[in-house]
Amino acid sequence: MTLAVFTxxxxxxxxxxxxxxxLTGLGGGIIVVPMLTLLFGVDLRYAVGASLVSIIATSSGAxxxxxxxxxxxxxxxxxxxVGTTIGxxxxxxxxxxxxxxxxxxxxxxxxxxxxYRSFQTPEDHPTDAPPHPWAVRLRLNGTYPAASGPxxxxxxxxxxxxxxxxxxxxxxxxxxxxxxxxxxLAMDRMMKLPFKVSTTTSNFMIxxxxxxxxxxxxxxxxxxxxxxxxxxxxVLGGxxxxxRILAVVKARPLRxxxxxxxxxxxxxxxxxxxxxGL
Amino acid sequence: xxxxDAGPRWSDHAVDQFIGRVLQVGVMLSAAVVIxxxxxxxxxxxxxxxxxxxxxxQPDELRSVQGILGGVLDLNPRAILQLGLVLLVATPVAxxxxxxxxxxxxxxxxxxxxxxVVLALLLYGLIWGRA
Numbered sequence: 440m441t442l443a444v445f446t447x448x449x450x451x452x453x454x455x456x457x458x459x460x461x462l463t464g465l466g467g468g469i470i471v472v473p474m475l476t477l478l479f480g481v482d483l484r485y486a487v488g489a490s491l492v493s494i495i496a497t498s499s500g501a502x503x504x505x506x507x508x509x510x511x512x513x514x515x516x517x518x519x520x521v522g523t524t525i526g527x528x529x530x531x532x533x534x535x536x537x538x539x540x541x542x543x544x545x546x547x548x549x550x551x552x553x554x555y556r557s558f559q560t561p562e563d564h565p566t567d568a569p570p571h572p573w574a575v576r577l578r579l580n581g582t583y584p585a586a587s588g589p590x591x592x593x594x595x596x597x598x599x600x601x602x603x604x605x606x607x608x609x610x611x612x613x614x615x616x617x618x619x620x621x622x623x624l625a626m627d628r629m630m631k632l633p634f635k636v637s638t639t640t641s642n643f644m645i646x647x648x649x650x651x652x653x654x655x656x657x658x659x660x661x662x663x664x665x666x667x668x669x670x671x672x673x674v675l676g677g678x679x680x681x682x683r684i685l686a687v688v689k690a691r692p693l694r695x696x697x698x699x700x701x702x703x704x705x706x707x708x709x710x711x712x713x714x715x716g717l
Numbered sequence: 718x719x720x721x722d723a724g725p726r727w728s729d730h731a732v733d734q735f736i737g738r739v740l741q742v743g744v745m746l747s748a749a750v751v752i753x754x755x756x757x758x759x760x761x762x763x764x765x766x767x768x769x770x771x772x773x774x775q776p777d778e779l780r781s782v783q784g785i786l787g788g789v790l791d792l793n794p795r796a797i798l799q800l801g802l803v804l805l806v807a808t809p810v811a812x813x814x815x816x817x818x819x820x821x822x823x824x825x826x827x828x829x830x831x832x833x834v835v836l837a838l839l840l841y842g843l844i845w846g847r848a
Contacts, residue, residue: 507737
């Protein structure tokens, strides 16, 4: 394969990943690394470096819009970023010590978990329990726009949420993903935030988390610009187009396509991991 | 970011808008630099074989900000691409830095400390690159 063909195919695949990610809300970053390693035979370290950089592009682009709409809880984002950035640096520090076969198995498990979560319908968990004392001290409780005007919510399980965010940061650095699924788990399940607040605040944090490990990987030579540029431009283009046509396309069939891709890639990653072929 | 009674110049809304703008400009600027580098790269190397199966790491020139800037002055397409990618990585760092400044101005000690820790960790990763 010549460089021209490689660039074109990777850009097209990344465009599809960015488009599906934006339209389904599941984050296209999670299929970039399997695509590069399984379809294009790229070394896992190069794939992780390229994927992290592309995640920053989509997160920064989308975060601006969400902050404007008023769903993002900036204080919660900043507080939890302390956990994700420390996790990301820990993940980057230990990534060189973990065999690629183990990383492939871990990746397969995260893909399966993503598929499992996408079957569940999002629901809010209104509760009358008093907020966690840290939530009061840190002024994390907030409001979000609803049809009937701003609706207030309280924040729970703050230490547990911070702990899961630390793990999300480690996963992000090890696998080159945004870990949006784990971040939402912490905010949605542990901290009982409204679903839309969880997803938009997660997106707000993803760029910062990825930047922490991307900086380390740049120095370690994991970021090959020749691989990363078609990924970055493709994912960014796909995400921008996806945001434009979001209102006019049916999400359900796309969700099933995305789900099928995720499950096939999970099986491949697990197989390669266990047979040591990655 | 402001959640206190700061003056109208630094209202929540104004700060959020400004930071949102910085993020968008950062992404667009980096994409523009990457496109220039991509055109230059493909103009000379389009027919080269693409094989990334074996990890060899990048040359020192593409691993540090100083090295990349040196390569850009030599019009090395890979260095120009890498500059665009570094600009992209720097975009969320700029967001945290601006948030830090906003909290300092609002005298919000708790959140100044938190954004300060995140900013220090990010700069540590980006400049020293050891974790």
